[in-house]
Amino acid sequence: MLDHLSVASIPPLLGASRTQLANWVKQYQQPAYRAQQVHQWIYQKGVRSLSEITVFPKQWRTEIADIPIGRSQINHRSIARDGTVKYLLKLADGQVIETVGIPTQKRLTVCVSSQVGCPMACDFCATGKGQFLRNLACHEIVDQVLTVQEDFQQRVANVVFMGMGEPLLNQAQVLAAIRSLNQDVGIGQRSLTLSTVGIPGQIRQLAEQKLQITLAVSLHASNQLLRTQLVPSAQHYPLEKLLQDCQFYVAVTGRRITFEYIVLSGVNDQPEHAVELAHHLRGFQSHVNLIPYNPISEVDYERPTQKRLQEFLNCLKEQHITASIRRSRGLDRDAACGQLRATQIK
Ligand code: SAH
Numbered sequence: 633m634l635d636h637l638s639v640a641s642i643p644p645l646l647g648a649s650r651t652q653l654a655n656w657v658k659q660y661q662q663p664a665y666r667a668q669q670v671h672q673w674i675y676q677k678g679v680r681s682l683s684e685i686t687v688f689p690k691q692w693r694t695e696i697a698d699i700p701i702g703r704s705q706i707n708h709r710s711i712a713r714d715g716t717v718k719y720l721l722k723l724a725d726g727q728v729i730e731t732v733g734i735p736t737q738k739r740l741t742v743c744v745s746s747q748v749g750c751p752m753a754c755d756f757c758a759t760g761k762g763q764f765l766r767n768l769a770c771h772e773i774v775d776q777v778l779t780v781q782e783d784f785q786q787r788v789a790n791v792v793f794m795g796m797g798e799p800l801l802n803q804a805q806v807l808a809a810i811r812s813l814n815q816d817v818g819i820g821q822r823s824l825t826l827s828t829v830g831i832p833g834q835i836r837q838l839a840e841q842k843l844q845i846t847l848a849v850s851l852h853a854s855n856q857l858l859r860t861q862l863v864p865s866a867q868h869y870p871l872e873k874l875l876q877d878c879q880f881y882v883a884v885t886g887r888r889i890t891f892e893y894i895v896l897s898g899v900n901d902q903p904e905h906a907v908e909l910a911h912h913l914r915g916f917q918s919h920v921n922l923i924p925y926n927p928i929s930e931v932d933y934e935r936p937t938q939k940r941l942q943e944f945l946n947c948l949k950e951q952h953i954t955a956s957i958r959r960s961r962g963l964d965r966d967a968a969c970g971q972l973r974a975t976q977i978k
Pocket residue numbers: 752754756757758793794795796797798799827828829848849850892894923924925926927928969970971
């Protein structure tokens with residue numbers, strides 16, 4: 633059956649739904665229940681090759697052995713003092729991406745990448761200082777979650793699209809991965825968070841999917857001028873328009889939005905910034921997540937002190953804005969937000 637097809641042209645199975653797997657099985661004239669078996673073995677048991685599926689007849693196993701499942705190789709892993717693990721994963725074409733496993737007392741969160749590199753070039757972000765290479769395919773996103781789950785020997789409770797890349801520049805593959813993480817891996821939609829800096833047109837398109845995922849929008853500034861200094865892509869997406877699209881998202885999905893606000897000491901953390909931000913967000917079904925800047929070597933922003941962060945938080949609360957401070961994880965191993973930058977290890 634495979635004689636005239638090169639193996640490379642066969643798409644990897646990871647990311648395929650039950651229905652797609654049923655069709656795949658059918659072309660080999662195998663009984664329909666094999667679809668359920670392949671589903672269980674790739675998503676639950678996490679096999680890396682179809683030849684490992686021992687419930688399959690031997691002859692068929694040999695026939696399909698070269699069809700890729702789409703799993704990566706762990707190239708490197710580093711463990712931070714707080715238990716956060718940063719992985720460098722090597723993809724089939726040799727590119728390397730970063731994925732982070734973040735354990736809390738009871739739950740395991742995975743921070744996944746959606747692209748190799750990132751074209752958005754945010755001034756404070758390590759990924760943005762490097763080269764953008766390509767979008768990730770659906771299977772390469774799902775694989776990151778399975779890899780962390782297997783390495784920790786613990787079920788993944790939450791997935792956040794806060795690794796390398798801008799997920800809304802790769803919406804089709806990201807949506808396919810969200811479907812698969814939800815329906816195949818079994819993670820609830822409400823436990824999935826997509827973080828975006830905002831791409832014109834894309835937030836509305838995402839809203840139309842009517843998903844129950846959490847949308848996090850990287851706002852970072854209380855006015856358009858400051859925002860364009862920190863996030864160059866904001867030039868093409870005025871703050872007012874971005875906020876209108878966010879309102880649309882809330883109206884269509886009924887889900888509140890998380891606004892991420894990286895706190896850069898002396899840059900965007902003055903009381904007037906809090907007042908200005910509150911003005912934009914008043915009456916908005918949202919939550920502000922303050923992220924203390926995690927230092928990267930390329931720029932000399934300063935991380936705010938705990939006292940300053942708390943003061944900024946208090947200012948927002950005085951303005952009746954719901955907000956909290958995000959605890960940095962994996963800081964000593966460059967595994968914290970914005971510090972991901974894969975070095976190309978072949
Ligand atoms: N491109 C998407 C997702 C990846 S970044 C986005 O921009 O939302 C995930 C989060 O980490 C974003 O809120 C981003 O602004 C933040 N981040 C980037 N660099 C950071 C740094 N050095 N310190 C703290 N947070 C950072």
